[in-house]
Amino acid sequence: MSEIIKKATRESYGEALVALAEKYENLIVLDADLAAATKTGMFKKAYADRFYDCGIAEANMMGVAAGLAAAGMIPFASSFAMFAAGRAYEIVRNSIGYPHLNVKIGATHAGISVGEDGATHQCCEDIALMRTIPGMTVINPADDTEAKAAVEAAIQHDGPVYCRFGRLAVPVINDPATYKFELGKGVTLREGSDVTVAATGLMVNEALIAAETLAAEGISVRVINIHTIKPLDKELIVKAAQETGTIVTAEEHSVIGGLGSAVAEAVCEACPVPVRRIGVNDTFGHSGPAVDLLKQFGLSAEHIAEVVREAIKAK
């Protein structure tokens, strides 16, 4: 077996911006004093004249991004998810969402895997916040390959896009040579007939591991990667509901308002089947190593397997 390569999607974000700069001359990058952490620092180094630091002022940064887009640029506004989606929510809603401006939000350090910084920086509400804004596209890539493809897809899409990236290095599961990213389309990574696990972000790899474990127990698990949470691939979700009869969702985000909610909404309307949501259970995080936190909060292959067994039993 080949060695598992790990990379944080924030690194992919920084690398993708640099790689795409020549191709998209209107691409411009903003940050709010976190360039070293969000990895836009790579872009700053390569294209200093296309990088503008806004200082520790995320509200203004989002407004500046809106103005840049209104004047024909394609700005990526970067900060931690907590500040990009949280602190600046109302600016994103009114200055970017309402005028439907071509702003791309590069939000890194999403979720509990921020680790040691603790609850104030562990944003588990951003998907919920962003997907309620009309016309906002929300992408949560699973690995390096997908994150890079997502950045280009965001550029090619005319309208506001929220891109969610992580701090923790996660396994590369998609082959860059063959991978095709289609905005708004889920990806069936593993066929299965007993249950569907719909996962997003770093939970996609956990879902694949869980599926492998469960296969050994005779349980056939379909694994769907939902990289675009909005617009949601309802067709794929409903088909999974019809064919497997039950769905388990897995996300590094609150169980309120994120992928689990989006899937439940789609399933309720078109094909009601039991949906079990794995995520952060309406609680704040706390300090600790990211890997330990993920285990503690049940964001693991083991926990997915447990919940799938329950789902099968209840069928």
Place this chain on the structure above:
Amino acid sequence: MDEMLKKQLRIHAAHIRMGIIEGVYHAKSGHPGGSLSIADVLTYLYFTRMHVYPDQPDFAERDRLVLSKGHTAPALYATLAERGFFQMEEMQTLRHIGARLQGHPCITIPGIDMSSGSLGQGISAACGMALAGKHRNDSYRVYAILGDGEIEEGQVWEAAMFAAHYKLDNLTAIIDNNGLQIDGKISEVCSPEPIPDKFRAFGWHVIEMDAHDFDDIDRAFREAEKISGQPVALIQHSTKGKGVSFMENQVGWHGTAPNTEQYEKAMAELKAALKELEA
């Protein structure tokens, strides 16, 4: 300023004030006070300084204006109508269901450069537009109009810091200093004063002007255009409700529509003023 031009501007401003009253009256809601206080500066900008094209509202090289104090949209809409972006009669549809003239500026309306209305946000968008201009070496200018109460929003000062840092000398922020906000006098609610000192401290070139004297407005904007390396804060000393006697300096006319009797009285005053100008 040339007397003929000044007279023309006064006539445009009178039409715009009538449009404001028409709009707010027919909407049965809206913000007449702060709309009337910026009618003259909008007239001056759209009829003398700004390169705008009613038949090509999205022309890339146009000058831009962001009404950061977006609740005074009636003033901007009436100005755009007077300038030929749409018919003045459309003011009567302001805030109506199905109408395009929304309660606050909306980017889809011809001539509106940015949706605004949540206070403190427009100035940031204006900074972004000015930055794009600098970045590409475009020659357009960007104007933002803010309320004196609006500058209590923290985001305004984030933007102020940003504009000075990036030397956005293609940006002019007009602060409509009429001294009143919803809850009373700005000096009593939560004072943002001294306003000129604050902008100076943030690295802006500050110019003060009489908001209702076209000679002084002209002087101020000519000075603003000569400034390089700094954004300009143009603090205009204005009268809330200017032009309608019973609305002037009355905090109650911040966000109240006139009833029929008040509407007729206001229109009669404005028509009399216009008649005098046209005589």
